[in-house]
Amino acid sequence: MTSRERVRAALAHKQPDLVPADLGASAVTGMHVSSVYLLRQALGLDAPGTPVKVTEPYQMLGDIAPDLMDALGIDVVGIAPIKTMFGYPNEGWKPWTTFDGTPVLVPEAFNTEPEANGDILMYPEGDRSAPPSGRMPEGGFYFDAIVRQPPIDDDHLDVEDNLEEFGLASDEDVAHFRREAERVTTQTDKAVLANFGGMAFGDIALVPAVWLKHPRGIRDVEEWYVSTAMRREYVEEVFRRQCEIALANLARYHAELGDRVDVVFMTGTDFGTQRGPFISPQMYRDLYQPYHKALNDWIHANTPWKTFIHSCGSVVALAEDFIDAGFDILNPVQCSAEGMDPQTLKDRFGDRITFWGGGVDTQKTLPFGTPEEVREQVRERLHLFGEGGGFVFNPIHNVQARTPQANLVAMYEALAEFRRL
Secondary structure (H helix, E strand, O other), X not given: OOHHHHHHXXXXXXXXXXXXXXXXXXXXXXXXXXXXXXXXXXXXXXXXOOOEEEEEXXXXXXXXXXXXXXXXXXXXEEEOOOEOXXXXXXXXXXXXXXXXXXXXXXXXXXXXXXXXXXXXXXOHHHOOOOOOOEXXXXXXXXXXXXXXXXXXXXXXXOHHHHHXXXXXXXXXXXXXXXXXXXXXXXXXXXXXXXXXXXXXOOOOOOOOOOOOOOOOOOOOXXXXXXXXHHOHHHHHHHHHHHHHHHHHHHHHHHHHHHHHOOEEEEEOOOOEOOOOEOOOHHHHHHHHHHHHHHHHHHHHHHOOOEEEEEOOOOOHHHHHHHHHOOOOEEEOOOOOOOOOOHHHHHHHHOOOOEEEOOOOOOOOHHHHOOXXXXXXXXXXXXXXXXXXXXXXXXXXXXXXXXXOHHHHHHHHHHHHHHOOO
């Protein structure tokens, strides 16, 4: 099979020739740039000291370049927006060194000048005349959002303020995604995962809006969660309007991209903690599911695309509701969380939703286990989740910094050895 055929077979719950694999097709299926560097060095793809591009500075994700994809047998390519989370484009690459000594290339607008205390501040659109929106502490690996919450006047809250980032797609955006989809489908045999954006309702990673110079509305993390209960009508109106915009954008993207897309990343809103969902299933059904269902229903009625939901933590109590909402794919399949036993997930839901992730535990096994323990867990997950299709191999969420090089190699050697079931 080609990579595209392999992924499509797995999504149709048919047994492909090999279990398909993803690395880097989305912002939740990638790898920290320092780990990408170690992996490339181990595979002999680069001379020592060769820098790796940082393609998403917020999480410091590294570029999964075509040669690395080929070396690892990756089957999916992501097409992403022009701009990063901080609102500036990936262009004008310049050298930088991370706190752990990894040589990297960062976009021109990336701030490389440390503060007096050693922290690195990041600015929306790279504009240093605006208040900083991100902070990487000295010695850190990622950026934390800086909450810029204006005083809230409940009598004058304006839904438009929390809709500033949810506009109709520009001609430039549509043309960019069309070019990228054409490039992938004509120059490779890979499946396409489209990251259009704008369809995640209440994704807390997006609420602070680190790409906006002067965000308005409700932008504080705690305040947003409180608002889902205390300002329910306001939040529902934000979601309703956001859904209308998203439906219009989906129609436009489909008119331009057609069947060149295989999967659409819909939402990264996290509903789970380590021990269970942090909202009740009924609250999910009342507040989130209607909008998820509206978007999924449109996609399934008008396109062959499959829809992808990312939610960390223990979400077994919500899995039926995700399926009822029309999602085709669940990620990251955090098997280390309570109730997320792999066999139970496969037995209960494996014929109705595709597991995209769950390939190895990135909290314990991959960073702290032995290479043999990594190898054994990958083997187990490939056979358990992969039987009968409905599985795309990916680690549980992004591979983190400081993951041992030997464990990275063991993960992909095990994938190569055991992915033919």
